[in-house]
Amino acid sequence: MTPAPQSTPPDLTALPSLEPLRSGAWIAFAGRLAAAVVIVTLAVVAARLLRRTIMRLKGRSRVSASSLYIVEKLVGYAVVAVGVFVALSTVGINLNSLAVFAGAVGVGVGLGLQGVVREFVSGLVIIFDPNVNVGDFVELEPNVRGEIVEVGPRATRIRTNDALDVVLPNSKLIENRVVNWTLRGHTRRIHVPFGVAYGSDKTKVREAVLKAAHALPLTSPDAEGRKTQVWMTGFGESQLNFELVVWPTEQAVRRPAATQAAYTWAIEDALRAAGLEMPFAQIDVRARSLFGLEDAEALAALGMKPRQPGAVSPPSAPPAEAAPPSTNDASADAQLARGLADPEGRAPVGPSPDQA
Numbered sequence: 001m002t003p004a005p006q007s008t009p010p011d012l013t014a015l016p017s018l019e020p021l022r023s024g025a026w027i028a029f030a031g032r033l034a035a036a037v038v039i040v041t042l043a044v045v046a047a048r049l050l051r052r053t054i055m056r057l058k059g060r061s062r063v064s065a066s067s068l069y070i071v072e073k074l075v076g077y078a079v080v081a082v083g084v085f086v087a088l089s090t091v092g093i094n095l096n097s098l099a100v101f102a103g104a105v106g107v108g109v110g111l112g113l114q115g116v117v118r119e120f121v122s123g124l125v126i127i128f129d130p131n132v133n134v135g136d137f138v139e140l141e142p143n144v145r146g147e148i149v150e151v152g153p154r155a156t157r158i159r160t161n162d163a164l165d166v167v168l169p170n171s172k173l174i175e176n177r178v179v180n181w182t183l184r185g186h187t188r189r190i191h192v193p194f195g196v197a198y199g200s201d202k203t204k205v206r207e208a209v210l211k212a213a214h215a216l217p218l219t220s221p222d223a224e225g226r227k228t229q230v231w232m233t234g235f236g237e238s239q240l241n242f243e244l245v246v247w248p249t250e251q252a253v254r255r256p257a258a259t260q261a262a263y264t265w266a267i268e269d270a271l272r273a274a275g276l277e278m279p280f281a282q283i284d285v286r287a288r289s290l291f292g293l294e295d296a297e298a299l300a301a302l303g304m305k306p307r308q309p310g311a312v313s314p315p316s317a318p319p320a321e322a323a324p325p326s327t328n329d330a331s332a333d334a335q336l337a338r339g340l341a342d343p344e345g346r347a348p349v350g351p352s353p354d355q356a
Helices: 025-057 065-091 095-111 114-128 170-175 202-215 256-273 295-301 329-334
Strands: 137-140 144-151 155-159 165-169 178-180 190-196 229-235 240-246
Touching: 025 065, 114 144, 114 155, 114 170, 144 165, 155 170, 165 170, 190 256, 202 229, 202 240, 202 256, 240 256
Parallel strands: none
Antiparallel strands: 137 144, 137 178, 144 155, 155 165, 190 240, 229 240
16 A cells, blocks of 8 residues: 655744744834824825915915916925825835836726826816916806816816806816806906887987996996997897997906896886887788678778778877886896995996996
């Protein structure tokens, strides 16, 4: 019989030495790890304090708010990055050996973190882009209008005039169409359409609407190349089509919906006060025959008498009295940023600061 092979006992000398643990080296490592955590925490706190300090300087410094916002973001990122590297050195990790780790991170970024890095890089591009700055009033599709209040590492926060915060991925501002209402200028021309009945005096319409537009504190004073005008744009089915072309103030430009409503309200008040007829759908119906009867026979069948030649028309009703001024809520809403309106929404007495 063949004898059974005997098992070889394990070589205990090949195991790692436990001497460092017995000598207290692990206590030193734990201390370095705790110090690294403290360093990173202090770096994050310092970054927040520096950002708050820079934010307080925005209202006092003559430097533009967009430039200070760039400094705020860069300082925050730099302080945190320095804290992380110092913490790694404290733990005892050789930074020169991070090349292999960086390669592994690059593979992970390409596979799973591509979207995160994409939004972060897009945020950096937005911060340095002179065409889109924090504080600008922008319009995006679909129907998103508001002021840029923050550009974060992942998303941009836009606050609408209804106090709604829209969180938009940074890449959307780069890839999609963006309308900047406050870029390189303090005002933009807007068009307010309206109509009057056929037969209305166009000169009277123009004078009434221009007077109403200049009475609103939302309107910028006339200047060379920037004048408030009234255009006749076409002929409708039952009205003459007009447009009020006006240059509002910068604060009014930032509230386009309220500004449009304020001018529409003022135009209606002005046309009604001037006695101009507002248009409405009209259909002229001419009955040529009634039960086979025509002309005088048809009127007689209805119990009506035909009008005699030369008959005097009945006197028309006296003109209606002028209506008292109405409260314009949209005008008050458009003036919130300026504090010009009284609690009832009436325009303040005297010229506005822009018209003084």
